[in-house]
Amino acid sequence: xxxxxxxxxxxxxxxxxxxAGIYGARSRLKxxxxxxxxxxxxxxxxxxxxxxxxxxRGAKGPDIMKAMKEHAEDFGVVIKKEQIxxxxxxxxxxxxxTKKGDEYFARAVVLAPGxxxxxxxxxxxxxxxGKGVSYCATCDADFYEELEVVVVGNGDAAIxxxxxxxxxxxxxxxxxxxxxxxxxxxxxxxxxxxxxxxINFVWNSVxxxxxxxxxxxxxxxxxxxxxxxxxxxTNGVFFFVGYTPNTDFLKDKVALNDHGYIIVNEKxxxxxxxxxxxxxxxxxxxxxxxxxxxxxAIAAFAADKYxxxxxxxxxxxxxxxxxxxxxxxxxxNEKSIEFVSNLEQNLDEIGHVKLVKIxxxxxxxxxxxxxxxxxxxxxxxxxxxxVGRLPGEFNVKTIKEAVAAGSN
Amino acid sequence: xLVLDKDNFEAEVLSAKGSVVVDFWSPKCEPCMELMPEIVAxxxxxxxxxxxxxxxVSQNRRLAISQKVLGxxxxxxxxxxxxxxxxxxxxxxDDVEGKIKELL
Numbered sequence: 001x002x003x004x005x006x007x008x009x010x011x012x013x014x015x016x017x018x019x020a021g022i023y024g025a026r027s028r029l030k031x032x033x034x035x036x037x038x039x040x041x042x043x044x045x046x047x048x049x050x051x052x053x054x055x056x057r058g059a060k061g062p063d064i065m066k067a068m069k070e071h072a073e074d075f076g077v078v079i080k081k082e083q084i085x086x087x088x089x090x091x092x093x094x095x096x097x098t099k100k101g102d103e104y105f106a107r108a109v110v111l112a113p114g115x116x117x118x119x120x121x122x123x124x125x126x127x128x129x130g131k132g133v134s135y136c137a138t139c140d141a142d143f144y145e146e147l148e149v150v151v152v153g154n155g156d157a158a159i160x161x162x163x164x165x166x167x168x169x170x171x172x173x174x175x176x177x178x179x180x181x182x183x184x185x186x187x188x189x190x191x192x193x194x195x196x197x198x199i200n201f202v203w204n205s206v207x208x209x210x211x212x213x214x215x216x217x218x219x220x221x222x223x224x225x226x227x228x229x230x231x232x233x234t235n236g237v238f239f240f241v242g243y244t245p246n247t248d249f250l251k252d253k254v255a256l257n258d259h260g261y262i263i264v265n266e267k268x269x270x271x272x273x274x275x276x277x278x279x280x281x282x283x284x285x286x287x288x289x290x291x292x293x294x295x296x297a298i299a300a301f302a303a304d305k306y307x308x309x310x311x312x313x314x315x316x317x318x319x320x321x322x323x324x325x326x327x328x329x330x331x332x333n334e335k336s337i338e339f340v341s342n343l344e345q346n347l348d349e350i351g352h353v354k355l356v357k358i359x360x361x362x363x364x365x366x367x368x369x370x371x372x373x374x375x376x377x378x379x380x381x382x383x384x385x386x387v388g389r390l391p392g393e394f395n396v397k398t399i400k401e402a403v404a405a406g407s408n
Numbered sequence: 409x410l411v412l413d414k415d416n417f418e419a420e421v422l423s424a425k426g427s428v429v430v431d432f433w434s435p436k437c438e439p440c441m442e443l444m445p446e447i448v449a450x451x452x453x454x455x456x457x458x459x460x461x462x463x464x465v466s467q468n469r470r471l472a473i474s475q476k477v478l479g480x481x482x483x484x485x486x487x488x489x490x491x492x493x494x495x496x497x498x499x500x501x502d503d504v505e506g507k508i509k510e511l512l
Contacts, residue, residue: 037439037442038438038439038441038442040438044438045438045439047436062438083500129479129496129497129498130477130478130479130480130482130494130496130497131476131478131479131496132478132479133479134478134479136437136439136480138436138437138438139434139436139437139438139439139440139479139480139481140437140478140479140480141436142434142436142465142466142469143465143469143472143473143478143479145469214476215473215476215478216478235478236478
């Protein structure tokens with residue numbers, strides 16, 4: 001069976017991956033998204049989502065993500081439910097390997113694996129997951145009708161999910177590490193939380209331990225100012241204390257920062273040509289659905305340009321019948337402009353060759369691949385092979401000899 | 409899959425002979441909704457040897473808590489009415505199948 005090759009393979013089906021899919025498909029790229037669970041990512045488990053442009057008051061994360069998924073499928077994106085466990089990104093043809101052992105091939109890859117809520121590793125936390133310790137309010141809020149819960153954290157997620165929990169729980173206590181009145185969450189959510197009579201705050205404090213035999217029974221709260229430990233009865237503990245990127249499988253595949261986030265530039269390029277990052281797994285300033293979607297759009301656009309350049313280079317240079325002179329130049333470099341102009345005027349004299357100009361400002365990929373560090377530079381490629389490399393001094397005789405030598 | 413609630417849980421699970429797989433879920437729980445069709449597929453594969461049931465926690469909160477289930481998704485395996493295995497939060501359908509095989 002011949003292997004099926006995708007133009008664009010997207011790892012992850014959250015807002016970043018789905019948007020990359022939409023943009024990829026719209027560029028007529030044969031696009032597949034591989035998602036291990038249900039498309040929608042973390043946004044699909046965020047009940048209230050009133051900050052995504054165009055979807056105002058009362059908007060729900062699951063609804064928005066369902067619309068995004070249908071949008072992608074409507075444009076022809078194939079969504080596969082698989083978990084990627086390994087990748088080979090080094091060659092021009094990228095390979096990903098699923099948990100089941102299936103292999104998929106693609107010419108460009110967008111990595112959008114997202115992030116998951118961080119666990120703190122407090123005593124009792126791990127043992128009581130699913131027994132009162134939770135990281136997902138929409139999953140577990142039902143259990144706490146008429147009961148009391150503790151929320152740890154004070155960013156957007158913590159405050160918004162605490163407000164959501166008050167629809168079920170009798171009392172929600174938020175443990176805040178900062179001084180009284182200081183929250184990291186957006187002002188609109190802060191105001192809602194302060195006005196909610198079911199919400200109580202414990203300031204200057206962290207959780208020290210979660211206690212319970214088979215089910216959460218109480219928490220031990222530590223006051224950071226006084227060092228005092230207080231035990232408080234509760235039925236549940238929800239953690240919203242930041243995120244950990246889902247990038248373990250990307251170690252040694254693309255460059256990650258010290259915290260495991262994918263390092264990308266403004267074009268969402270990773271350290272590997274043809275491989276892009278998008279969404280919460282990337283090193284970035286603001287992690288929101290809207291910025292994830294933006295990343296996905298940029299990544300797919302950049303991937304499309306990359307594929308076009310690769311395609312162009314292959315057709316014009318690597319698959320050409322005659323020897324090709326590849327001239328590296330840039331509109332900003334006077335000497336290189338003069339060099340290319342000289343070449344064009346003397347092409348007939350050089351002989352049966354084709355001239356291809358590469359603007360290094362726009363196409364760094366080819367320059368990097370052939371290790372062209374200074375311009376002007378001239379390469380001779382015959383039948384796809386590099387057969388000559390000439391320095392940037394124009395000399396018809398030298399070029400002619402080099403072409404002749406390379407054509408034998 | 410058998411729909412379980414407070415009225416039939418005792419008879420169908422706790423007093424029942426043999427093995428029962430119970431899927432605790434809720435319509436608001438996205439991971440649960442994602443898992444459900446896969447559990448249905450398992451029920452078709454192993455249905456002749458093991459009984460499969462599901463509990464909608466949004467309607468049967470106290471029942472779930474009585475089984476010490478306080479987080480979703482959770483799959484509990486019972487044998488002769490005794491809880492013998494439990495998977496909660498971070499697991500995939502393959503883990504469930506593995507537990508079922510251990511039971512057989």
